[in-house]
Amino acid sequence: MLMSGEEFRESLDRYKPRIFLNGQRVERVSQEARLAPGIAAIGVTYDFARDERHTALMLARQHTSGKTVNRMLHINETSQDLLTKLEAVRLVCREVGCAQRYLTHDALNGIFQATHRADAVHGTDYHQRFTAYLHRVQDEDLTLGVAMTDAKGDRSRRPGQQSNPDVYVRITERRKDGIVIRGTKAIVTAAPYVHEFLVMPCRTHVAGDEDFAVCCAVPCDAEGVTIVTRAAGRPGDPAAKFSSKYGQATGAVMFDDVFVPWDRVFMAGEITEAGTLTTSYATHHRHSCIGARAGFGDLLIGAGALMVEANGLDPERHAHIREQLVELIKITEGFFACGVAASVYCQKDGSGAVMPDAVFSNIGKLLLATQIYDMHKIAHYVSGGLVVALPGPDEDHNPETAASLAAVLAGREDIPYAQRAEVARLIDDLTVSREAGFYSVISLHGGGSPEAMKREIWRNYPVMEKVELVERLLDRGVLADGSRTSKQPGRCCVTGCEVPKPPLAAE
Numbered sequence: 001m002l003m004s005g006e007e008f009r010e011s012l013d014r015y016k017p018r019i020f021l022n023g024q025r026v027e028r029v030s031q032e033a034r035l036a037p038g039i040a041a042i043g044v045t046y047d048f049a050r051d052e053r054h055t056a057l058m059l060a061r062q063h064t065s066g067k068t069v070n071r072m073l074h075i076n077e078t079s080q081d082l083l084t085k086l087e088a089v090r091l092v093c094r095e096v097g098c099a100q101r102y103l104t105h106d107a108l109n110g111i112f113q114a115t116h117r118a119d120a121v122h123g124t125d126y127h128q129r130f131t132a133y134l135h136r137v138q139d140e141d142l143t144l145g146v147a148m149t150d151a152k153g154d155r156s157r158r159p160g161q162q163s164n165p166d167v168y169v170r171i172t173e174r175r176k177d178g179i180v181i182r183g184t185k186a187i188v189t190a191a192p193y194v195h196e197f198l199v200m201p202c203r204t205h206v207a208g209d210e211d212f213a214v215c216c217a218v219p220c221d222a223e224g225v226t227i228v229t230r231a232a233g234r235p236g237d238p239a240a241k242f243s244s245k246y247g248q249a250t251g252a253v254m255f256d257d258v259f260v261p262w263d264r265v266f267m268a269g270e271i272t273e274a275g276t277l278t279t280s281y282a283t284h285h286r287h288s289c290i291g292a293r294a295g296f297g298d299l300l301i302g303a304g305a306l307m308v309e310a311n312g313l314d315p316e317r318h319a320h321i322r323e324q325l326v327e328l329i330k331i332t333e334g335f336f337a338c339g340v341a342a343s344v345y346c347q348k349d350g351s352g353a354v355m356p357d358a359v360f361s362n363i364g365k366l367l368l369a370t371q372i373y374d375m376h377k378i379a380h381y382v383s384g385g386l387v388v389a390l391p392g393p394d395e396d397h398n399p400e401t402a403a404s405l406a407a408v409l410a411g412r413e414d415i416p417y418a419q420r421a422e423v424a425r426l427i428d429d430l431t432v433s434r435e436a437g438f439y440s441v442i443s444l445h446g447g448g449s450p451e452a453m454k455r456e457i458w459r460n461y462p463v464m465e466k467v468e469l470v471e472r473l474l475d476r477g478v479l480a481d482g483s484r485t486s487k488q489p490g491r492c493c494v495t496g497c498e499v500p501k502p503p504l505a506a507e
């Protein structure tokens with residue numbers, strides 16, 4: 001069953017989650033105006049899957065069942081799958097800013113691969129359990145929130161060393177019929193309007209951390225779950241051209257002794273494979289973030305070019321404006337190209353699924369994380385100050401000022417003031433407003449802070465291969481002056497391959 005966006009919204013009525021928004025209880029999520037932009041953004045991933053113009057990108061065949069499923073729920077089998085997913089995420093995010101549901105995809109793929117690995121090592125049956133769960137999620141066309149980032153407390157301490165243990169989600173009881181979990185996941189995208197949560201560990205673990213190495217699926221209205229959220233986008237704000245319609249809420253999700261039956265538990269104490277799960281989700285997610293932010297780049301490129309036009313300038317004639325637009329294109333397509341490379345150089349594992357290349361995924365995410373601020377700057381540079389100075393939309397209807405403002409604040413003669421104002425307000429919304437700050441911070445920290453990407457690049461990059469290349473060249477005398485005798489000590493053995501003779505013996 002493939003739902004429409006409207007059916008997705010209505011499907012939220014099947015659940016009775018305990019949600020608080022700005023200190024008030026939300027009784028019916030589907031009718032909550034402050035969350036409507038978030039529900040609408042996810043709704044686009046449903047509508048596009050039923051729109052024949054987009055089905056090639058938005059639908060996929062699940063190899064384990066043979067069924068056609070939404071791309072946001074599909075397990076990738078080939079490089080082409082990854083490329084198509086990358087394009088699909090870009091497509092929905094250029095439409096709505098952030099379509100959020102790709103997080104479901106990334107978690108499903110990460111768990112699919114990690115459970116297969118855990119079973120091979122421990123003889124468990126997590127993969128079979130998870131595959132059954134996956135098929136149900138696909139059949140019911142659900143959206144799942146990713147509950148990975150723990151509250152973490154004092155960052156310098158490990159989970160078991162925290163004075164308040166509830167800053168990490170952990171297993172507090174193992175029963176015959178399931179486990180009980182407790183703790184807080186601090187930042188969960190779309191938390192108030194998903195069907196279920198996938199709880200996953202957010203860091204690597206050491207012996208003694210077994211209770212923290214937990215992965216399971218929890219319905220949003222399971223007993224003991226509380227969601228504390230904020231509004232999605234800028235609902236009801238007439239100046240918010242874009243984010244009054246589409247936005248994203250995040251929530252803190254508290255698990256207060258929540259029972260999870262075994263058929264929903266996909267890891268419970270396997271510390272090494274829980275680490276594999278964290279990194280494999282992160283790699284899938286960073287790959288998707290590249291598509292998402294490229295979609296945001298598309299919006300800025302289009303809006304920037306429109307604003308330049310409304311200002312009466314022609315990038316063909318004004319080199320400094322053209323140069324800035326080219327810079328914006330370079331940034332956007334530069335990190336997107338990393339996503340393409342990560343897809344092309346993917347690796348298949350024993351589960352039958354493919355992992356995007358870790359180095360290119362992390363470089364792409366690192367580039368967008370830091371260059372998002374440059375993207376905003378370029379939009380400001382080419383637009384001028386009107387994007388922050390324009391009087392609000394109410395002024396458009398003030399009989400005392402509207403006509404005269406429209407006459408003097410228009411730019412190019414054949415472009416009406418209303419159109420120039422509209423683009424200026426869009427750029428304000430995307431690059432200046434509170435929502436713009438949201439896009440910056442989600443780019444910087446969403447999917448892991450820059451340091452996490454740098455570590456992964458260093459961990460996965462074949463530095464030694466480059467060292468060996470240069471050693472080989474040196475050995476062949478390409479760079480040597482004849483006095484070279486050794487490789488670096490410790491490269492291939494403790495002392496180096498050719499130990500220089502002590503000075504005395506040499507004489």
Ligand SMILES: Cc1cc2nc3c(=O)[nH]c(=O)nc-3n(C[C@H](O)[C@H](O)[C@H](O)COP(=O)(O)OP(=O)(O)OC[C@H]3O[C@@H](n4cnc5c(N)ncnc54)[C@H](O)[C@@H]3O)c2cc1C
Nearest residue numbers: 146147148149155187188189441442445446447448449451
């Ligand atoms: C808009 C948004 C949406 C998100 N959506 C989700 C989601 O759906 N699901 C989810 O699970 N997560 C989500 N995240 C969370 C995201 O993954 C985290 O923000 C990210 O991993 C960083 O964690 P943190 O926010 O706790 O910051 P911190 O971990 O506190 O990091 C802050 C800074 O401190 C540094 N630091 C932290 N610990 C140490 C240490 N021990 N030693 C040295 N330096 C350290 C970091 O490198 C960073 O520079 C989202 C984040 C954002 C902003």
